Amino acid sequence: MASTVKNLFHDNKRPTAAPVKGDDQSQKGENQEKIIMTTEDEILTADDDFDFVSHYGDTVEEQGDDLLPDNTAGSAISCGFIGVGGGGGKMAKAFIDVGFNKSVLVNTTEKDQPNGVDANHFLLIPGADGVGKDVVLGQKVLTENSTVVEDALKNRIGNIDWLFVLAGGGGGTGSACTALHGSFERYMKSSGAAGNVVYIVSAPSAQELLNPTIKKNYKALVKDIADHPHIILDNERQLQLLRGKVGVLNMFPLANKSFAKMLAQVFRLAGASSPIQAFDTKDLERCLREPGRIFLGTTVVTDPTTTGLGSKIYQQSIKNSPCPTPPNSVSVGSLLLCVTEEMASDPAISNHMESAVAYVGGRSDALFSGIYIRNGLPGLVAIVLLGGLN
Ligand SMILES: Nc1nc2c(ncn2[C@@H]2O[C@H](COP(=O)(O)OP(=O)(O)OP(=O)(O)O)[C@@H](O)[C@H]2O)c(=O)[nH]1
Numbered sequence: 001m002a003s004t005v006k007n008l009f010h011d012n013k014r015p016t017a018a019p020v021k022g023d024d025q026s027q028k029g030e031n032q033e034k035i036i037m038t039t040e041d042e043i044l045t046a047d048d049d050f051d052f053v054s055h056y057g058d059t060v061e062e063q064g065d066d067l068l069p070d071n072t073a074g075s076a077i078s079c080g081f082i083g084v085g086g087g088g089g090k091m092a093k094a095f096i097d098v099g100f101n102k103s104v105l106v107n108t109t110e111k112d113q114p115n116g117v118d119a120n121h122f123l124l125i126p127g128a129d130g131v132g133k134d135v136v137l138g139q140k141v142l143t144e145n146s147t148v149v150e151d152a153l154k155n156r157i158g159n160i161d162w163l164f165v166l167a168g169g170g171g172g173t174g175s176a177c178t179a180l181h182g183s184f185e186r187y188m189k190s191s192g193a194a195g196n197v198v199y200i201v202s203a204p205s206a207q208e209l210l211n212p213t214i215k216k217n218y219k220a221l222v223k224d225i226a227d228h229p230h231i232i233l234d235n236e237r238q239l240q241l242l243r244g245k246v247g248v249l250n251m252f253p254l255a256n257k258s259f260a261k262m263l264a265q266v267f268r269l270a271g272a273s274s275p276i277q278a279f280d281t282k283d284l285e286r287c288l289r290e291p292g293r294i295f296l297g298t299t300v301v302t303d304p305t306t307t308g309l310g311s312k313i314y315q316q317s318i319k320n321s322p323c324p325t326p327p328n329s330v331s332v333g334s335l336l337l338c339v340t341e342e343m344a345s346d347p348a349i350s351n352h353m354e355s356a357v358a359y360v361g362g363r364s365d366a367l368f369s370g371i372y373i374r375n376g377l378p379g380l381v382a383i384v385l386l387g388g389l390n
């Protein structure tokens with residue numbers, strides 16, 4: 001066979017064979033003497049040889065796979081964020097803005113990506129320019145590209161313990177985010193993560209829910225995340241809190257920012273020390289690990305000398321929360337109180353804080369609490385975190 005090829009080449013006055021760099025077979029063996037060396041310019045380069053591959057198959061754009069810089073936000077847990085779809089990406093941007101650099105925004109189109117985010121946070125899934133609210137198509141596209149996402153998480157986010165998946169419920173891409181769950185799990189396992197995947201999804205506004213496709217997509221997403229720890233952000237509640245205060249252009253960015261800051265504060269406090277009582281990393285992890293829904297709410301009590309502090313904190317936090325109302329009894333609860341030094345030295349306020357902890361404790365099977373001293377507060381700041389809700 002080798003001689004046939006040789007003869008053919010000879011007939012065409014072409015070299016018998018050119019040595020291939022690094023290919024030992026061309027240097028030795030029985031046919032070694034038959035190899036006629038050619039001048040450099042006659043040797044086909046790999047570029048020419050393989051240029052046909054780009055003609056077939058998808059062109060995968062170079063998206064960069066550099067490790068993102070460390071989070072600058074102080075946090076008890078090491079964590080990363082992945083935003084899926086337009087809304088998910090915008091929510092993830094809010095976390096980047098508060099210092100969680102370990103965030104990747106995955107989308108099926110470039111068109112609904114937020115401005116002001118560095119290119120190395122984006123991961124564009126090729127092959128579909130958006131999925132037009134079609135959750136089945138969203139699942140197909142994400143499933144087909146699950147390794148691309150897994151690699152991006154490994155290469156860009158690196159080793160973390162907790163992964164927060166952000167998505168806008170109702171959209172075709174965001175509502176399909178659990179199609180990537182296997183990739184999230186594999187990535188977490190390979191990086192030796194001690195934590196879990198936690199979903200943070202928005203519920204469509206009342207107006208949006210009138211649309212049957214949006215409603216169906218959202219319902220499918222809620223079912224898919226039910227057994228995983230997850231937070232639901234009710235857009236109707238979020239927008240209600242902002243209507244009349246800001247224009248429509250700023251509503252979502254402000255809602256996203258406020259929520260990111262609230263969650264970031266919980267992560268920060270869990271890593272902070274307290275001369276009174278600390279809510280530590282293990283307490284936080286216990287709340288985040290519990291399967292089912294997680295509730296997060298906050299309130300400021302400008303006059304903490306009043307009685308009934310516990311019910312005031314609990315009721316106000318629920319009323320002003322972006323999350324749907326929790327049931328009366330929950331499996332794990334946390335109450336974080338931030339007070340000024342002056343408040344902490346007041347015996348009456350101290351008694352009220354104690355009864356507030358007891359009040360929340362009476363509504364959960366396990367209660368974790370922390371009291372922190374901070375200066376310049378507008379009043380007593382309380383944060384309520386409840387986990388394992390049905
Ligand atoms: N909380 C919050 N919700 C948002 C935001 N942007 C969009 N949403 C909600 O998310 C829902 C889904 O919209 P998108 O996230 O744009 O949809 P998508 O996931 O990109 O899906 P397709 O565009 O169909 O591929 C919307 O109906 C809104 O209710 C945001 O910045 N914050």
Ligand SMILES: [Mg+2]
Nearest residue numbers: 085086112130
């Ligand atoms: Mg979209």
